[in-house]
Amino acid sequence: MKQRNQTAVSEFILLGLSEEGDLQPLLLWQFLSMYLLTFSGNLLIILAIVTDSRLHTPMYFFLSNLSFVDICYTSTTIPKMLLNIQTQGKVITYAGCLSQMYFFMLFVGVDNFLLTVMAYDRFVAICHPLHYMVIMNPKFCASLLLACWVLSVLDSLLHDLLVLQLSFCTKLEIPHFFCELNQVIHLACSDTFFNNLAIYLTSGLLGFIPLISILYSYSRIVTSILKIPSSGGKYKAFSTCGSHLLVVSLFYGTGFGVYLSSAASQNSRTTAIASVMYTVVTPMLNPFIYGLRNRDIKLALRKLLSRKTFSS
Template sequence: MEVGNQTCISEFILLGLSEEVLLQPLLFWFFLFMYLVTFIGNLLIILAIITNSHLHTPMYFFLFNLSFSDICFTSTTIPKMLWNIKTQSQVITYEGCIIQMYFFMLFGILDNILLTVMAYDRFVAICHPLQYLIIMNPKFCDLLLLTSWLVSVLDSLLHGLMILRLSFCTKLEIHHFFCELYEVIQLACSDTFLNDLMIYFASGVLVIVPLTGILFSYSKIVSSILKISSTRGKYKAFSTCVSHLSTVSLFYGTSLGVYLSSASTQNSRATAVASVMYTVVTPMLNPFIYSLKNKDIKQALKTLFSRETFLV
């Protein structure tokens, strides 16, 4: 079918997590709470790193960017969802849907790549401690961050441009609380072969490759830790990886769980509910994961909230 009627599309309908009227106020306050916790928690991590010179190291440099990415990641979906519930409207404009998809993919991919970069940082710190500052120098860290952004921007832009070539007919209901890429593609009445191919290719490259890198890094880390003779040394080395390993497990465990389950079920609403885990819950928990067992972050937060900080 030739492309020609996509310009006639002015809006999509986001069906959300539930159509039960009585549940809408509960959903509004529940997601507002989670969004505020996510925003404030990650913002505090960012401020703690900025204001404490002891945290101006590669590990916290990447954590700073991960927290920023998490704020943006949730901000692409939750505010629009809250607005729709508050106004009792399920509408999102065609342009708004495209923009939401673009930024959702951008920051989702950026999270993924940053977790891989952070795994490499821990690998160098534990397996090559004497060369850590030489390898993870500021220029190399900036290059890693720039590469992460470029890959994320280009992949999201490619998906967005390929969506623009599709034409849509009359069925414009999206069984989700945001414009999820695959859900939107399913609504197209033109050929989506190239879009599907691009999704599978990008998933292979941007999920399997980073995950393989993380697993390889941690296999080397575990091997190095086991070679440490003292129990205290092993504990100290492993404790520097606990926070990151917890975040990786949470991010990949929830996101892969959602997409593997969606492949075996036709219930789009159930998939939408499950996707809350990696779109909202994971970014919300990250600040707690990195602060509860991290003495440096806890000390920086205490300094941030100290009387001297507020007097400046």
């Protein structure tokens, strides 16, 4: 079969989660509701932190950025999916597919690094409380945030540039609801050795190293908390990192769940359904976890909502 050069590719076909016509209205309203919950919940967290001066601390600085990134990375996939369901179309342009891949990998990468930075913040706060404000000064926090973005930009750019070198044949159907990197690579007719190598290397360096750092931070945190003599002090220390630990468990748990399901099943549609957990459900639950478990956030949200009600 004669290969087509990548410049001749004009569009891909996104098959979505289901091809059954009766399920499309249900999928539309379900994902629209989840997207609106994700957007409004994370936006409320950001507004609560920005408007309450008591929350202008390193921990909440990173949390507000995490909420912003959650809004961004769901916005790279769900609106296009909703548009395709509404218009009964499945086409995404070649440029649109590359852009969606780039921004999705970018925001997921920033999310991953922010969770690592937040674990380090909790480690310093609990294990070195007297030096917390000295270590986590505004300049250092800004540098950590910048590093999160720079590393994610470079990672996403590497994968997109490698995809640009691929040639594609005639079958350009992606059994997913967005342009997922592995699915696009599988459609290539040309050699994908360097693409797969880049995926393995970056997954190891930018995936497992942050996870190991988080586990190490929490092992030190638990050791320090157990040394606290009073039960009240232990509870207060645990409560400051409980929400973050739950979010980390959701993020990595759903990510590994998708990886294991794709390894165990050859059905790409099953993998697409499983990926809904980390692309949609996890960012939707994050604001509820922080809003319901964190007393400072709850107070700030009440203050924000009462102010809005009063002004109305």
